[in-house]
Amino acid sequence: xxxxxxxxxxxxxxxxxxxxxxxxxxxxxxxxxxxxxxxxxxxxxxxxxxxxxxxxxxxxxxxxxxxxxxxxxxxxxxxxxxxxxxxxxxxxxxxxxxxxxxxxxxxxxxxxxxxxxxxxxxxxxxxxxxxxxxxxxxxxxxxxxxxxxxxxxxxxxxxxxxxxxxxxxxxxxxxxxxxxxxxxxxxxxxxxxxxxxxxxxxxxxxxxxxxxxxxxxxxxxxxxxxxxxxxxxxxxxxxxxxxxxxxxxxxxxxxxxxxxxxxxxxxxxxxxxxxxxxxxxxxxxxxxxxxxxxxxxxxxxxxxxxxxxxxxxxxxxxxxxxxxxxxxxxxxxxxxxxxxxxxxxxxxxxxxxxxxxxxxxxxxxxxxxxxxxxxxxxxxxxxxxxxxxxxxxxxxxxxxxxxxxxxxxxxxxxxxxxxxxxxxxxxxxxxxxxxxxxxxxxxxxxxxxxxxxxxxxxxxxxxxxxxxxxxxxxxxxxxxxxxxxxxxxxxxxxxxxxxxxxxxxxxxxxxxxxxxxxxxxxxxxxxxxxxxxxxxxxxxxx
Numbered sequence: 180x181x182x183x184x185x186x187x188x189x190x191x192x193x194x195x196x197x198x199x200x201x202x203x204x205x206x207x208x209x210x211x212x213x214x215x216x217x218x219x220x221x222x223x224x225x226x227x228x229x230x231x232x233x234x235x236x237x238x239x240x241x242x243x244x245x246x247x248x249x250x251x252x253x254x255x256x257x258x259x260x261x262x263x264x265x266x267x268x269x270x271x272x273x274x275x276x277x278x279x280x281x282x283x284x285x286x287x288x289x290x291x292x293x294x295x296x297x298x299x300x301x302x303x304x305x306x307x308x309x310x311x312x313x314x315x316x317x318x319x320x321x322x323x324x325x326x327x328x329x330x331x332x333x334x335x336x337x338x339x340x341x342x343x344x345x346x347x348x349x350x351x352x353x354x355x356x357x358x359x360x361x362x363x364x365x366x367x368x369x370x371x372x373x374x375x376x377x378x379x380x381x382x383x384x385x386x387x388x389x390x391x392x393x394x395x396x397x398x399x400x401x402x403x404x405x406x407x408x409x410x411x412x413x414x415x416x417x418x419x420x421x422x423x424x425x426x427x428x429x430x431x432x433x434x435x436x437x438x439x440x441x442x443x444x445x446x447x448x449x450x451x452x453x454x455x456x457x458x459x460x461x462x463x464x465x466x467x468x469x470x471x472x473x474x475x476x477x478x479x480x481x482x483x484x485x486x487x488x489x490x491x492x493x494x495x496x497x498x499x500x501x502x503x504x505x506x507x508x509x510x511x512x513x514x515x516x517x518x519x520x521x522x523x524x525x526x527x528x529x530x531x532x533x534x535x536x537x538x539x540x541x542x543x544x545x546x547x548x549x550x551x552x553x554x555x556x557x558x559x560x561x562x563x564x565x566x567x568x569x570x571x572x573x574x575x576x577x578x579x580x581x582x583x584x585x586x587x588x589x590x591x592x593x594x595x596x597x598x599x600x601x602x603x604x605x606x607x608x609x610x611x612x613x614x615x616x617x618x619x620x621x622x623x624x625x626x627x628x629x630x631x632x633x634x635x636x637x638x639x640x641x642x643x644x645x646x647x648x649x650x651x652x653x654x655x656x657x658x659x660x661x662x663x664x665x666x667x668x669x670x671x672x673x674x675x676x677x678x679x680x681x682x683x684x685x686x687x688x689x690x691x692x693x694x695x696x697x698x699x700x701x702x703x704x705x706x707x708x709x710x711x712x713x714x715x716x717x718x719x720x721x
Contacts, residue, residue, distance in 0.1 A: 185515055187515035187518075187519060188515050191516055191518075192333070194519075195527060196357070199376045203530075205375075206372040206375040209368075216560040216563050218562050218566055220369070221369035221538075221567065222538050223456065224369065227462050228374060228460050228466070230469050232374055233457065235374070235377040235381050236373065236535070239373060239380050240453050240531070240532050240535050244525050244526070245329055245532075246528075248502050248506070249325075250264050251491065252504050254487075254489060255492060255496075255504045257424070258429075259426060263437050265481055267442070267444040267445040268481055270445035272478075273471075274446070275449050279467050279471065282455070282607075283458060283459060284699050284702065286459050288694075293315075293452065293542050294450075294452065295311045297610065298607065302610065302616075303618065303690025303693070305552070307621055310622060311547075311625075312547035316452075316573075318600040319540045319596070320540070321580065321596050322593055322596060323536045323577035324592075326577075327533065327577060327581045331581065332502045332506050333525050336509075336510050351582055354578075362570075364534075365534045366567050369567075370535065373531045374460070380524070390517070391521075392483045394512070395494070395508070395512050404493060410427050413427060413492075435654070439665045440650070440651065443662040446668065447601040450603050452539035453539040455539070456539040456542065457535060463703040464702050488504070490508060494508055506525065533574070541566040541568075545562050549562075591649070594636070594649070595632075598664035598667060599629060599632065601628075602632065604671075605621055605625075605675050611699065614692055616676075616679050617682040617689060618690050620676075620678035623675070623678050624673075625671060628667040628668060628674075631670055632666075636650060639652055639663075652666075
């Protein structure tokens, strides 16, 4: 690590940061609507984005600073096991092709802003809707925190903020400034800000990865030397565990973990509120269908990005915090000016998803807690104002989380968030295809999955943590180590199916379905927002 502040890299970083800040505030005038005081306008960008804007927005939403830092950091720490992120992003796109267009259509017809809006309308259950909303907010909070961790990692490597003995305010001031700017332009411009900035963010990331994947191996003697040095490093025994540090190929004992983590992560990715917010901002269902066919380009980028973990080992990068490995690799290997470009890519890669996530969490609170339970007669303008304020509070909570807790804890809580958000899959995706599931059965299944997943994760220890030390544990009845979230999901589905049979047998009230079969295939030009049907004529599902 270079001594002092890397002035050139910091100057380049500040230039790009100021540029996207200006863009963030100018975004308020981009495609400005006649009536901007509504969640459709502030929280969904007027539902007006086309194919390319949606592509960059979804890419900026899903491929975050956390991805940039954590995926190669996992490779750096443990080897090929960290590559699970690549197959899960390949699995997810055929999956979302089947249900995202349906969700867009029914949301367009009924004016749904959140997944909880759909669940309430489909199953006639505010309780189930509240469960989905609370899960989404809880799962999103640590995800926002990790974006701030990504910015902090870059600032640490550039030498900004002083050392560990520096006054806490001075040390954290750069992060506080970045947070303040993010909060201000999100409040002002809503979803339009990250949509506009995403163009810059993705362009920088593609440039940095393209240069890194060619330039760094040349400096290190080629990929043969990179893999040879990584293999030698992974074969060394870790004193903390008594086992090899990692492996270039996942061992047989880890294959269940690898496969279940990839599958569970694929099922969970588009359950996150920010993924749905970006989806619903598009102007037609065809935009969604086209995006599911071109988004795999990001998976190619992710595979190349993961290789940076091997390069960090080959370059002799030594860090106590694995999240600093890739920023440190960039500083060590690149000229100072291009290191600044790389750091800007990571920093802006944090701002875009953090903004979308805070908006998505705020929309959930406003629509499915504030309006459903506190102020049912809230006007569209009041909804937009409440959502703006809540988006600030969500970011403040994430900032406090980052400043007061160990960074490893932040990562493990994000893993816990993935376990939680997967438990909303039966209600959301199941509801898009069938009305057979009973609302009370879905709520019971969700509760079982949440309780099992939380307690199982609580019992996982790591060398640095007694609880919540990971997301893999022995699968009951199988004996293999697998992803806790997927095990909890299976329990969730079993409970839901069994209780649905029971509740239908005793003729428990099923609630009103306000949707109709044609709502799920409607496009933008088919009809406007549909008025809720009276009980006598409402569709019973399909």
